[in-house]
Amino acid sequence: MQAALPVPNESRRLERLRSLGVLDTVPQAAYDHITSLASAICDTPIALISMVDTDRQWFKSRVGLDAAQTPRELAFCAHAIHTPDQVMVVNDALSDVRFQDNPLVTGQPDIRFYAGAPIVTDDGFALGTVCVIDQHSRSLDNSQLAALQSLAKLVLSLMEHDAQRRAMDAEREQAAAREAEVQSALTAAGLDLLSFVDTDYRYRYVNRCYLDYWAKSKSDIVGRQIPELVGEAVFIAVVKPHFDRALSGEEVAYEAEIDFPGKGRRAVEVSYLPVKDAQGAISGVVVRAHDIQGIRLREKRLQTIVEQLEHKTLELQRFVHIISHDLREPINTIHNFASLLAEDVPDSPSAPRSYLKFVLDGSQRLKILLDDLVELLVLDRHSASFTSVDLNQLASNVRDDLRSALEASGATLEVQLLHTVQGDATLLRILLQNLVSNGIKFCPKGHQPVVNIATEVLANGTTCLRVSDNGIGIPSGQSERIFETFTRLNNKRDFAGSGLGLSICRRIADLHQGTVQVISSQPGEGSCFELKLPACPSEPSQEISK
Amino acid sequence: MKAFERFVLIDDNEADNVFHEIMIRRTGFTGDILIFMSGPEALEFFRTDELSLTTCIFLDINMPLMSGFEVAEEAAPLIAGKSSIVLVMLTSSGSPDDMERARSMKIIKGYVTKPLGTAAVSALLEGAVPTFDGKS
Numbered sequence: 001m002q003a004a005l006p007v008p009n010e011s012r013r014l015e016r017l018r019s020l021g022v023l024d025t026v027p028q029a030a031y032d033h034i035t036s037l038a039s040a041i042c043d044t045p046i047a048l049i050s051m052v053d054t055d056r057q058w059f060k061s062r063v064g065l066d067a068a069q070t071p072r073e074l075a076f077c078a079h080a081i082h083t084p085d086q087v088m089v090v091n092d093a094l095s096d097v098r099f100q101d102n103p104l105v106t107g108q109p110d111i112r113f114y115a116g117a118p119i120v121t122d123d124g125f126a127l128g129t130v131c132v133i134d135q136h137s138r139s140l141d142n143s144q145l146a147a148l149q150s151l152a153k154l155v156l157s158l159m160e161h162d163a164q165r166r167a168m169d170a171e172r173e174q175a176a177a178r179e180a181e182v183q184s185a186l187t188a189a190g191l192d193l194l195s196f197v198d199t200d201y202r203y204r205y206v207n208r209c210y211l212d213y214w215a216k217s218k219s220d221i222v223g224r225q226i227p228e229l230v231g232e233a234v235f236i237a238v239v240k241p242h243f244d245r246a247l248s249g250e251e252v253a254y255e256a257e258i259d260f261p262g263k264g265r266r267a268v269e270v271s272y273l274p275v276k277d278a279q280g281a282i283s284g285v286v287v288r289a290h291d292i293q294g295i296r297l298r299e300k301r302l303q304t305i306v307e308q309l310e311h312k313t314l315e316l317q318r319f320v321h322i323i324s325h326d327l328r329e330p331i332n333t334i335h336n337f338a339s340l341l342a343e344d345v346p347d348s349p350s351a352p353r354s355y356l357k358f359v360l361d362g363s364q365r366l367k368i369l370l371d372d373l374v375e376l377l378v379l380d381r382h383s384a385s386f387t388s389v390d391l392n393q394l395a396s397n398v399r400d401d402l403r404s405a406l407e408a409s410g411a412t413l414e415v416q417l418l419h420t421v422q423g424d425a426t427l428l429r430i431l432l433q434n435l436v437s438n439g440i441k442f443c444p445k446g447h448q449p450v451v452n453i454a455t456e457v458l459a460n461g462t463t464c465l466r467v468s469d470n471g472i473g474i475p476s477g478q479s480e481r482i483f484e485t486f487t488r489l490n491n492k493r494d495f496a497g498s499g500l501g502l503s504i505c506r507r508i509a510d511l512h513q514g515t516v517q518v519i520s521s522q523p524g525e526g527s528c529f530e531l532k533l534p535a536c537p538s539e540p541s542q543e544i545s546k
Numbered sequence: 547m548k549a550f551e552r553f554v555l556i557d558d559n560e561a562d563n564v565f566h567e568i569m570i571r572r573t574g575f576t577g578d579i580l581i582f583m584s585g586p587e588a589l590e591f592f593r594t595d596e597l598s599l600t601t602c603i604f605l606d607i608n609m610p611l612m613s614g615f616e617v618a619e620e621a622a623p624l625i626a627g628k629s630s631i632v633l634v635m636l637t638s639s640g641s642p643d644d645m646e647r648a649r650s651m652k653i654i655k656g657y658v659t660k661p662l663g664t665a666a667v668s669a670l671l672e673g674a675v676p677t678f679d680g681k682s
Contacts, residue, residue: 325608328638333561336661340568371640 461535585612
């Protein structure tokens with residue numbers, strides 16, 4: 001007897017065979033039909049689908065043979081796979097040196113005739129055969145041989161198809177397993193209390209968090225009814241009404257404070273989400289409780305801080321108000337009597353006279369500062385009321401307000417034909433007064449101030465009110481700073497003022513959702529201030545009531 | 547109405563009273579100037595005086611015990627019918643609220659913001675009614 005030599009590329013052939021996953025699978029009807037067909041076509045008592053493994057041949061299907069596998073060294077098929085493209089035919093085993101003393105020939109099942117069509121993959125590996133066996137010597141005609149080859153091809157298709165299906169099933173299973181894993185992790189590890197309660201108010205599922213809050217184990221809760229956990233009274237008064245609404249299909253949410261045995265008293269946001277089965281009937285309710293105790297505490301803390309701030313602001317306002325009032329009297333007294341004294345001291349460059357002038361100037365500055373301070377305070381508490389404001393009228397009011405300053409400096413106030421705007425007349429008058437009086441004030445000594453007021457309406461409805469002067473101008477880089485409270489760019493001796501005027505202007509512009517800024521200025525060549533007012537400002541709500 | 551024959555100053559600040567008296571005198575006024583340092587003292591005077599002289603009353607607002615407005619309210623029934631008496635607020639408060647309140651009270655005829663100058667006094671002596679715009 002000659003055992004078949006291993007085929008070239010044997011290890012890769014075996015790898016390919018294993019990859020199909022056919023070895024040792026259960027019998028399948030499709031393969032059994034193929035062996036029946038082979039046996040019928042070739043008129044043989046035995047037909048097999050044989051896979052040649054490392055040291056055995058294993059039968060995927062067999063007709064007329066009891067053994068499920070035989071050793072590879074006895075296998076006819078091990079020879080057949082050496083010629084992948086042809087059917088191996090042994091007409092009489094007794095006269096073939098390869099098989100004449102093979103125990104399968106000399107004993108059961110007494111093989112005399114063998115014909116095996118190799119099962120060959122597309123990439124050229126012969127994995128086994130579809131073969132027929134008879135117990136007397138004979139031959140097959142060409143059509144029978146061709147049929148055997150076709151059946152071998154059919155087996156390959158079947159095996160590849162099976163392998164493909166198995167791979168897909170495995171993939172699907174894996175995906176499902178992954179999803180189930182994520183879902184159970186989500187519900188189990190979440191920071192919310194989750195439970196599923198059936199229509200009988202009975203817990204069917206609770207997550208880890210639920211157990212922690214209630215300081216219970218799963219067996220204490222699952223399978224029991226809600227009243228057993230929360231008590232009959234709470235169940236009837238609080239839980240049941242909400243729960244029954246959920247059972248009727250409604251999503252229910254409410255906030256509650258619950259005393260949890262495991263966590264203490266906590267504010268929670270509870271929601272009931274009805275769950276429907278495949279038929280659309282409600283099968284239970286998912287109950288989710290979200291702990292908002294931390295948020296509540298932060299809210300409370302914030303509220304306290306806001307109240308404290310409001311209180312402080314009011315206190316501060318009251319304080320400045322009182323201070324400015326109480327200061328005004330002594331300042332007036334100093335001013336009044338210093339002026340009387342000054343009249344009595346002869347008009348000469350003597351020391352007492354110049355000292356008195358310092359006292360008078362000082363008290364004058366204090367007076368202006370106090371006036372502006374009070375104005376700023378009043379502004380903070382002023383509830384603006386917006387109407388149509390004729391800027392021509394406003395400019396004429398300002399001319400009256402500043403009459404003495406205009407006369408004293410010999411200034412000219414040029415007013416173009418102005419537009420009408422929406423705003424608070426009182427506030428806009430203060431603003432315009434400030435801008436114009438700055439124009440008059442900040443003029444080099446010996447020059448005659450000229451202040452010009454003009455307006456322009458932009459395409460988007462914004463009104464630009466421009467106040468320009470021929471004064472000392474503003475050094476570059478300082479045009480934003482001047483709007484800050486108490487900013488002064490100039491020596492007090494040359495230009496009186498508190499440093500509050502422009503911050504008052506900005507506050508007023510803000511109240512109108514507008515802006516005020518310096519649009520052009522060169523030192524020595526005057527400046528131009530521009531107020532931009534939107535077409536329809538909304539009235540500011542008063543933030544702090546008096 | 548005859549020119550004022552008498553001034554009444556009601557103010558808790560002594561220095562202001564002295565200064566106001568000087569300002570009034572500077573206009574050449576030679577009549578009586580009565581000074582009261584508190585509301586109750588002034589009210590007591592209104593109750594006892596015959597109020598036959600033409601009188602200008604300067605009334606401060608911020609005072610201890612009784613504010614100028616409280617004094618004006620209590621003085622109203624005493625001086626309301628008398629055209630010879632003119633009550634003017636004389637205050638350091640330029641607050642719009644105070645001005646508005648003064649304007650709303652019939653008994654108050656005018657509002658002057660301190661310091662009082664000779665021009666304001668002269669105008670009063672010439673019969674001009676002081677305005678409510680806070681300027682003297």
